[in-house]
Structures are given as structure tokens and as C-alpha cells.
Amino acid sequence: MPTALSDHLRRSWRGYAASAVALLLGLLPERPGVPDGRHLEAILARDFISVHTRNTPTTYYLGRQGPTGFEYELMRRFADYLGVSLTLDASHNIPEVIEAVRRDGDLGAAALPLDPTRQGVIFSRPILDLRPLLVYRRGLPPVKRLDDLDGLAIATLGGSGTDLVLRELQAEHPGLSWQESTDLEVAELLGRVEDGTLDAAVVFDHQFRLNRLFFPGVERGFELGEPLSMAWAFPAGRGLGLVEAANRFLDELREGGELDDLMARYFGHDDYLEYVGxxxxxxxxxxxxxxxxxxxxxxxxxxxxxxxxxxxxxxxxxxxxxxxxxxxxxxxxxxxxxxxxxxxxxxxxxxxxxxxxxxxxxxxxxxxxxxxxxxxxxxxxxxxxxxxxxxxxxxxxxxxxxxxxxxxxxxxxxxxxxxxxxxxxxxxxxxxxxxxxxxxxxxxxxIRRYYEILAYVDRSQQQFHRLNARLPDEQESGVLELIPPIM
Missing domain, CATH: 1.10.530.10 (Lysozyme)
Known part of the structure; x- marks a missing residue:
């Protein structure tokens, strides 16, 4: 397994500590009409679990054989673990996933960073490490450290966790500035870097490795800040039964080696084709x-x-x-x-x-x-x-x-x-x-890898249609928000 995905156990203390804080913050007054501790029982009684997610290659999408994706595999197995069916809403961006979970959902699974400052949700134990990575357009001078970012047009996804890392770095480097959006996805950011709309982007390492073959004009730069943890989000104030069940499920999956197998399947095969090929x-x-x-x-x-x-x-x-x-x-x-x-x-x-x-x-x-x-x-x-x-x-x-x-x-x-x-x-x-x-x-x-790329390109043409149909000034002003330097 690549280091970025397999060493989460060696540094899991950070994620577990954050998870403990998140649990404490999540113990809010229970919702009217929903007795504490009855959330899991309600799911079992109605015989389905409602999950809010995103339609991305790393979370959930429709493949040749039907629904697939790393987190979809986890969701499906968790539903089986509970003995219930699975219903999905994949129409969200990251902030919308969190809001939907707070409002009426059972579970949010959308490459969510474990963020104990978020109100109204409880996070599961860490699932895998999220390593923020700076990538840049091929042909630019090498970008290997923070000082190399001066003057570059940089963007990231709002609410994904990479924005939090940039804000932490901005406290130490006040001149750091970037754009962020909650309406784009990783592939769209990388596409903008490759076509010259942006100079660089901050994504997570596993996302870049999954997408790098599709964007050969984008180079790996350097890792930023400290790794975060990916986790599931649950509504606060409805008891801990579902959270505890999810934690047991994830522990069993990890101990049995299935979690590593899934990570290898979805994120560990970017060397099937050498980069030049x-x-x-x-x-x-x-x-x-x-x-x-x-x-x-x-x-x-x-x-x-x-x-x-x-x-x-x-x-x-x-x-x-x-x-x-x-x-x-x-x-x-x-x-x-x-x-x-x-x-x-x-x-x-x-x-x-x-x-x-x-x-x-x-x-x-x-x-x-x-x-x-x-x-x-x-x-x-x-x-x-x-x-x-x-x-x-x-x-x-x-x-x-x-x-x-x-x-x-x-x-x-x-x-x-x-x-x-x-x-x-x-x-x-x-x-x-x-x-x-x-x-x-x-x-x-x-052939399987070529097919994956062709299927991705085919999906991307539809995915980008809405954004490409906008005028250039509408794209920039309506999709990306500028985060200015600290004056």
C-alpha cells in the first residue's frame, strides 16, 4: 500500500483525539420527538439507512456494473452490517452534506474531514489519512515550497479540509492567497490547472493519484501542513448508538484487512500505466x-x-x-x-x-x-x-x-x-x-485502465457541460471565491 494510505494507524492518535472532542461537542440537546439513543433503533425499525454523499470518483458514482466508489463500498457494507437497505442522496457538495445530516439524514459519507469545530454533527473514528498536496501546471518553474507560491493563482475546494490547512498556513504566511469553491470537484480543479485558468491547486494526495492519469499536464508539488482524517458524520442529539455501531464496523473492517483491500483497490493502482504512456x-x-x-x-x-x-x-x-x-x-x-x-x-x-x-x-x-x-x-x-x-x-x-x-x-x-x-x-x-x-x-x-480513463473522460464531458456553458466571467465570479492575503 502507498504510505499515504497505510500509515494511518501509526498516527491515528491525532484523529482519535479529534474524534473524542467531536463527540463531546456533538452531545447537544436531543431533537424534539426523537428520544436519545433511539436513532439506531429507528433505522432498524424502518429497515433502511439514509446516506448523504457526493458524486465523485473517490466517493460514489455509477460504473459499468452499477454503483461503485470507495465510500459507496463502505456504505453498502455498513448497511449490510446493520441488516438494512441503503438509500443515497448524491446531489450535494460538502457543506450541503453536513447540513443535510444535521437536518434529517442518518449518515454523511463524502470524503469529509474530521473537523471537531463543526456544530451539530458527531464524527466516526478516522477511516483514512487525508494528505493535503499542492499540484501545479506542467511547464511552470518547480513548486516545492511555500515561497514558490508567490504570484500563483491557486484554488481549492471549500469545506473539504484543504481550505482549513491553507488558513492555518496563512496565519504563518500572511501573504498567502487563494480561491475556493464549493461548487467544483477535484477533477474540475485539475482541469483548470491544466488548461491554464489556474496555476496550482491544493487537493488530497489520494485524489491526485486517482486523477493524475487523466491530467498529464499537472505536476505533483509538495505536501502542505499536517494530515487530516477522513470520517463519517452523524447528526448530534440523537444518541450514540449509530455512531458506536459504525465504529465497531470500521474496527472490524480494519482488523480483517478489508479496509486496506478497498484502499488498494481504489487508490493503489495509479502505476498501472507509466506516466509518459x-x-x-x-x-x-x-x-x-x-x-x-x-x-x-x-x-x-x-x-x-x-x-x-x-x-x-x-x-x-x-x-x-x-x-x-x-x-x-x-x-x-x-x-x-x-x-x-x-x-x-x-x-x-x-x-x-x-x-x-x-x-x-x-x-x-x-x-x-x-x-x-x-x-x-x-x-x-x-x-x-x-x-x-x-x-x-x-x-x-x-x-x-x-x-x-x-x-x-x-x-x-x-x-x-x-x-x-x-x-x-x-x-x-x-x-x-x-x-x-x-x-x-x-x-x-x-485494457481495464484504458477503459477507466475513457469512462472518466465520457463522464467528465457531461460533468463539465454545466460549467463550460457559462461565460468566463460568470465561472470565476460565481464559482470561485477569492481568499485574500492577511493585510
Whole structure:
């Protein structure tokens, strides 16, 4: 695990102390008609918990398989822990989440900083560390310390916790000035840094690592101040039963290793693509993909795939170069072999339309030929691996997974077995023998990452539409508030 996410236990005393203060501050008079200690009982009686959150990549969003996100996973598991269903309101910014929790919500889960000065809410124990990070536009002189911020246009998100850190620093450096907004999100800040509207932004380290591949024009600067703690917020004055249940749930999740697993899943994989490769990919998204996007969409309609998945596969094969040719004679945008092209009635592998249509149909046929016992994403990932290494070698890897006590229907186990096809000890026991089994593992991993970026770009185009529709002066005056230096 990256240090920024795994060492919260070593410094948790700070967060726990703040949590204790927050509990004391939260013991306000109970609400009329809501007896103290009855909040949890009321949730259990109505059989659902109401959670207020935000629609962001680090909290909650709709993915290919439905709702997902780090805090969504925690919310869903907590609801299961209580034995109730989950209802979400993701229409908020951070201040609105807190207000909604104070007013009528059960729980706020929206990358909230544990802030004991907030009135009317009680915070859970810390969930993970929030490390404030200064990032800046590529091409500017290196920004490595506070003195380098002089004259730069800086912005951050109001209410996120990074604004608190900046205010603490301003007490020591009165000339520090910045803009802040509660109407933007991290991706929008980074987009403004990259396009030159801003010079720099202050976000949290895990947010930057999650987004850095999408904004190759933004550089890491330096960490600011002391880490904060992310926590859940509960309404004060309604007893501690729900808070205590949440704390037990989080403790069990941490002790069982599931919390670390979730953090690794959502925040620990920004090295899947090396940085230069990510920059090249983003450039190709803008320069090459528009020429072929409609062909991918048409092929997707005919084969019932997500067009972005087909585009990701095409990029992995050829970097969207319709004349690509490998030393082994594989050709075209989807890099079809001559025999495969013949089976698919593709007579010109260098024709983008034929290649994309043929590649999509080939992936569909591979997926349909897999055993019915392989389901869901496991089936898709194995079909993609077979596109690279062939069905025969994939079946061999499934046999090896079973020999090793794994489940041949789970991609996680087959993924571990594929590289063993390069070792005589194992490939000698298979039907099809040696294969460069490490390649399909990287192949599938890269396609998944390319797909994530394309899905993000697709979401972002809709997300930015409202702001981009404003006039420039309306954007700046209506969205970002200037925090002046201390005179």
C-alpha cells in the first residue's frame, strides 16, 4: 500500500483525539420527538439507512456494473452490517452534506474531514489519512515550497479540509492567497490547472493519484501542513448508538484487512500505466479516437459491448493505428491474424471499419465459447485474455489454476496461473504447452485502465457541460471565491 494510505494507524492518535472532542461537542440537546439513543433503533425499525454523499470518483458514482466508489463500498457494507437497505442522496457538495445530516439524514459519507469545530454533527473514528498536496501546471518553474507560491493563482475546494490547512498556513504566511469553491470537484480543479485558468491547486494526495492519469499536464508539488482524517458524520442529539455501531464496523473492517483491500483497490493502482504512456494515451484520445469513435459505437451496438471497452482494446492492440503490422503478421487497428480475419469474412484487415467490426465479433465469439460456469467480469476478462493468448492457452491456465487449488472460473486465480505457462514445470503438464503467459495479464490490466480513463473522460464531458456553458466571467465570479492575503 502507498504510505499515504497505510500509515494511518501509526498516527491515528491525532484523529482519535479529534474524534473524542467531536463527540463531546456533538452531545447537544436531543431533537424534539426523537428520544436519545433511539436513532439506531429507528433505522432498524424502518429497515433502511439514509446516506448523504457526493458524486465523485473517490466517493460514489455509477460504473459499468452499477454503483461503485470507495465510500459507496463502505456504505453498502455498513448497511449490510446493520441488516438494512441503503438509500443515497448524491446531489450535494460538502457543506450541503453536513447540513443535510444535521437536518434529517442518518449518515454523511463524502470524503469529509474530521473537523471537531463543526456544530451539530458527531464524527466516526478516522477511516483514512487525508494528505493535503499542492499540484501545479506542467511547464511552470518547480513548486516545492511555500515561497514558490508567490504570484500563483491557486484554488481549492471549500469545506473539504484543504481550505482549513491553507488558513492555518496563512496565519504563518500572511501573504498567502487563494480561491475556493464549493461548487467544483477535484477533477474540475485539475482541469483548470491544466488548461491554464489556474496555476496550482491544493487537493488530497489520494485524489491526485486517482486523477493524475487523466491530467498529464499537472505536476505533483509538495505536501502542505499536517494530515487530516477522513470520517463519517452523524447528526448530534440523537444518541450514540449509530455512531458506536459504525465504529465497531470500521474496527472490524480494519482488523480483517478489508479496509486496506478497498484502499488498494481504489487508490493503489495509479502505476498501472507509466506516466509518459498515460500522457500519450490522453493525446491519442483527443487526436485519433474521434476518427474511429462512431465505428466503435456501431460495432458495440452489434455485439452488445460497451463501445469504450472496444476502443480500449483497440488502443492496446494498435494505438488506434489502422495500418499497424506486427512482426508475426498480425495487422490492422484490431490486429487480427490472417486466419481469424478469414473466419470473420474480413477481406481487408487495414480497413478500419472491417477491422473494428471483426475484432468486436471475435471478442464476442470468444466470450460465448467460454464455459457457462464463468460469469460476470470474470467471463469478460478471460475473453480479453483469450483475444491475446488464444483460447487453448487460456484453458491451460484454467487447468493450472485448478491444479494449484484455485477456482478456474475466477479471473483472479487464472491471472495468477497464466505466467506459469512460461515455466516448464507447469506448461509441460498442459495440452498446448509454452506461452508468454505474462502478456495477457498485462494486456487485460491495461485494457481495464484504458477503459477507466475513457469512462472518466465520457463522464467528465457531461460533468463539465454545466460549467463550460457559462461565460468566463460568470465561472470565476460565481464559482470561485477569492481568499485574500492577511493585510
Amino acid at each position: 498515460a500522457r500519450t494515451f490522453i493525446n491519442h484520445v483527443h487526436q485519433r479516437l474521434p476518427t474511429y469513435a462512431e465505428l466503435f459505437r456501431e460495432a458495440a451496438r452489434n455485439t452488445r459491448f460497451d463501445w469504450k471497452l472496444l476502443a480500449a482494446l483497440g488502443y492496446q492492440e494498435s494505438h488506434w493505428d489502422p495500418e499497424a503490422t506486427s512482426p508475426t503478421g498480425v495487422r490492422g487497428l484490431m490486429m487480427l491474424t490472417l486466419p481469424t480475419a478469414g473466419e470473420l469474412d474480413v477481406d481487408d484487415r487495414l480497413d478500419p471499419e472491417q477491422s473494428i467490426d471483426g475484432g468486436a465479433r471475435y471478442l464476442r465469439s470468444l466470450k460465448e465459447r467460454l464455459p457457462e460456469s464463468i460469469t460476470g467480469d470474470d467471463r469478460l476478462f478471460m475473453a480479453m485474455a483469450a483475444y491475446n493468448v488464444g483460447l487453448g492457452h487460456l484453458y491451460d491456465a484454467r487447468d493450472i489454476a485448478e491444479m494449484r487449488g484455485g477456482d478456474p472460473d475466477r479471473w483472479a486465480d487464472v491471472r495468477e496461473a497464466l505466467p506459469l505457462l512460461q515455466e516448464r514445470e507447469w506448461h509441460s503438464k498442459t495440452r498446448h504447452g509454452y506461452a508468454r503467459g505474462g502478456e495477457p495479464v498485462i494486456y487485460v490490466r491495461n
